[in-house]
Structure formats: C-alpha cells, structure tokens
Amino acid sequence: MRHTLPIAPQFYVTAPQPCPYLEGRMERKLFTALQGDGADQLNNSLSQQGFRRSQNVLYRPSCADCAACLSARIEVAAFEPKKNQKRTRRRNRHLQRRATSPWATDEQYDLFRTYLDARHADGGMADMDVFEFAAMIEETPIRSRVVEYTDTETGALTAVSLTDVLDDGLSMVYSFYDPDQPQNSLGTYMILDHIEIAREAGLPYVYLGYWVPGSPKMGYKAKFSGLEVYLRGTWHKVADPSTFRAETHPLSTEPIAEQVANIHLPDRRASRG
Structure with missing residues (x-):
C-alpha cells in the first residue's frame, strides 16, 4: 500500500511478519526510499523522528496493535559512565580505532559470519552472503563510515560498526564483533567509544x-x-528504564495515514539556498 505526502518521498508499509523481539507478536514497518539530492536532509530529519537506515531505505516500526519498539539515543552531554563501563574501557585499551570509507573487506565478512553464527544463527541475516554483506556496507547514499577496532597485540580485526554521520550525532547502523571475548563486553565498548567520538566532534547524540x-x-x-x-x-529522557513498559494494546498505535501525515519533511527549497 502506498501513502503519499504533498511532496516526495512516498511511504510504504511492509507485510506483517513474526516479531523478533516479543513472542507471539507481528511486526510491520513504515518505510521510504533514501535517494536523490535530498538524501542527507531526509536522513537527518527522519532519524530525529525515530527512523533508521538500512542501505537506501529509511524505516520505522508501524505495527498494527503494538508500539513496543522505541527509537533510542544517548545524549552525550548527559552521559556519565558507570563503574562497570569504566572497567570495560580499560579492558579494551589494547584496541585501536580506525574509521574508513564504507568499503567491505573479506576480513570484515569473516568476522561478521563468526558473529552471526554464534549470536544470531536463526536471525533474519543468518543467510547473508558476501555480496549481500558488501551491499549492506557500501550501498549508502549519505555520509557513512566503517569504524574498525583492531587488536594492537595480535593485529586481528576484533569489532566493526557501520556508522552514519548525522547533523546532530552518530547513528550506529549495525555492529558486530568477536563473540569469543564475552569478558570484554565489546558491544558496550563500541557504544562507549562512539560517545567519545561524538563528544570530540561536538555532536550531541549517539543513535542506538x-x-x-x-x-x-x-x-x-x-x-x-x-x-x-x-x-x-517527541524525545523523552529515560531516568528510570523500569518505568517504561512495552505498549501492546490494540489502540496503542495511530492509523498509517495519520502517522504519515505527522511526519515532518525537510524544506528542500531552503536546503538549496
């Protein structure tokens, strides 16, 4: 089904499929193509409204009777590391960060396959081959980086994040790491390091x-x-995560047409100057 705003882009809805997060629920996504001269502006605007990027598509959960998925970000200025997060940073001092253009390598794919086989063998990406992996990394119409973390002692690629650079922050599109190092909490470490990258760049948010x-x-x-x-x-501060509950009531979501009507698009005329 297609839903159209007064100006491009056009929004579509996926067919329902089993939810990967809540048993017995069905998920559906609202999505639009990310292309053309206004791709950066559209990505920035929709990211601030809860959308995520996958290659040249922007999507947001739009389930018929569930609103459990909440887009999350960290406000860099408000972040204070906990004791265990400080320990995680210290345990990974041997890792060297390297940010590159979005270009896939065999070494990245080998690590990606090892990660999937250990952590998500029954997930939706389990059958992704090297060509599909390359498309995930390289098919980006906006400003993206591959952030690699290499072990300075062994030279081994240990963790990777595909990261978009937004006007107001960094968006961690997809991350994977060596699953044989659970003691190093590599997933947490990459988020901590992205907070530092954002801080150094003067960017206020890290989108998770x-x-x-x-x-x-x-x-x-x-x-x-x-x-x-x-x-x-709107964005809400999470002072106490335990106060948030997954909303799975049949009336917890707005109709698709109303959702689309409430999306704010960038003024392309203003962006052209």
Missing part, C-alpha cells in the same frame, strides 16, 4: 536503534545514562 522494554535482546541499551526514547512524536 530500537529499545524494547522487557526484551532481553535490547536490555543493554537501558544501561547507559543519558538515554532518550522517541515516543508519541
């Missing part, structure tokens, strides 16, 4: 994707101070 209250897969995101979630059209 979606947080689902009550979902063990997403619980790590609630452990960061300075967390904000996008809820009912």
Whole structure:
C-alpha cells in the first residue's frame, strides 16, 4: 500500500511478519526510499523522528496493535559512565580505532559470519552472503563510515560498526564483533567509544536503534545514562528504564495515514539556498 505526502518521498508499509523481539507478536514497518539530492536532509530529519537506515531505505516500526519498539539515543552531554563501563574501557585499551570509507573487506565478512553464527544463527541475516554483506556496507547514499577496532597485540580485526554521520550525532547502523571475548563486553565498548567520538566532534547524540522494554535482546541499551526514547512524536529522557513498559494494546498505535501525515519533511527549497 502506498501513502503519499504533498511532496516526495512516498511511504510504504511492509507485510506483517513474526516479531523478533516479543513472542507471539507481528511486526510491520513504515518505510521510504533514501535517494536523490535530498538524501542527507531526509536522513537527518527522519532519524530525529525515530527512523533508521538500512542501505537506501529509511524505516520505522508501524505495527498494527503494538508500539513496543522505541527509537533510542544517548545524549552525550548527559552521559556519565558507570563503574562497570569504566572497567570495560580499560579492558579494551589494547584496541585501536580506525574509521574508513564504507568499503567491505573479506576480513570484515569473516568476522561478521563468526558473529552471526554464534549470536544470531536463526536471525533474519543468518543467510547473508558476501555480496549481500558488501551491499549492506557500501550501498549508502549519505555520509557513512566503517569504524574498525583492531587488536594492537595480535593485529586481528576484533569489532566493526557501520556508522552514519548525522547533523546532530552518530547513528550506529549495525555492529558486530568477536563473540569469543564475552569478558570484554565489546558491544558496550563500541557504544562507549562512539560517545567519545561524538563528544570530540561536538555532536550531541549517539543513535542506538530500537529499545524494547522487557526484551532481553535490547536490555543493554537501558544501561547507559543519558538515554532518550522517541515516543508519541517527541524525545523523552529515560531516568528510570523500569518505568517504561512495552505498549501492546490494540489502540496503542495511530492509523498509517495519520502517522504519515505527522511526519515532518525537510524544506528542500531552503536546503538549496
């Protein structure tokens, strides 16, 4: 089904499929193409409204009777590392960060496959081959970087994040790492390091994707101070994650047409100067 605003872009809705986060629920996504001269402006604007990027598509959960998925970001100025997060940084002092253009390598793919086989063998990306992986990394119409973390002692590639650079922050599109180092909390470390990158660049936010209250897969995101979630059209500070509940009531979501009508698009005339 197609839904159109007075000006481009056009928005579509995916067919329902089983939710990967809440058992017995069905997920549906609202999405639009990310292309043309206004791709950067559109990505910036929609990211601030809870959308995420996957290659040349921007999407946001739009389930028929559930609003459990909340877009999450960290306010850099409000972040204060906890004791265990400080220990995580110290444990990974042997890693060297390198940010490059979005170009896929065999070494990245080998690490990606090792990570998927150990952590997400039954997930939606489990069958991704090297060409699909390259497309995930390289098909980006906006300003993106591959942030690699290499072990200075062994020279081994240990962790990777595909990261978009937004006007107001960094968006961690997809991350993967060596699953045989659980003691190093590499996923947490990459988020901590991205907070530092954003701080150094003067960017106020680090976008983490979606947080689902009550979902063990997403619980790590609630452990960061300075967390904000996008809820009912605005960003809310999360002082106490336990006060948030997954909204699964049949009336918890607006009709698709109303959702689309409430999306704010960038003024392309203004961006042209």
